[in-house]
Amino acid sequence: MVNTGVGGITLTLPATSGNSGLWYTLKKTNADASALTIDGNLAETIDGAATHTAVDAQYDVITLVSDGSNWHIADSKIA
Numbered sequence: 001m002v003n004t005g006v007g008g009i010t011l012t013l014p015a016t017s018g019n020s021g022l023w024y025t026l027k028k029t030n031a032d033a034s035a036l037t038i039d040g041n042l043a044e045t046i047d048g049a050a051t052h053t054a055v056d057a058q059y060d061v062i063t064l065v066s067d068g069s070n071w072h073i074a075d076s077k078i079a
Contacts, residue, residue, distance in 0.1 A: 001029050002055075008034035010051075013064070013071055015041045020068030031058040038062070046071045054078050 002011065013024065028036050035056035038046060046052045046064065055062055057079035065074045 001027055002036050003030045004028060004032065004034040004036050005030070006032070006034065008037065010037040010039055012039045013041050013044070013046075016044050016066040016068055016070060018068075019066045022066045023063060023074070024065075025061065025063045026055065027061045028055050028058060036060075038064070040071055044070050047073050 002009070011026070026036065026038065033056065035053050038052040038055065040046050040050060052062070052073070054076070055078065060079055061077045062073060063075040064071045
């Protein structure tokens with residue numbers, strides 16, 4: 001559960017190395033327009049991008065999975 005507060009926040013994911021198969025599900029809980037920016041660790045990517053910013057509406061949910069090298073979006077419910 002993530003409350004982006006005023007101005008939004010950036011959440012940096014842990015390194016994928018040694019974490020193959022690790023899942024994260026993130027849900028934005030507040031109603032303001034501030035985005036949750038998800039950042040891969042160092043040069044790691046999220047579906048090929050350095051960051052992901054589509055989690056910006058209340059109750060948006062995203063699930064990420066590590067393949068040991070990068071992060072992949074396994075599921076999302078974005079308003």
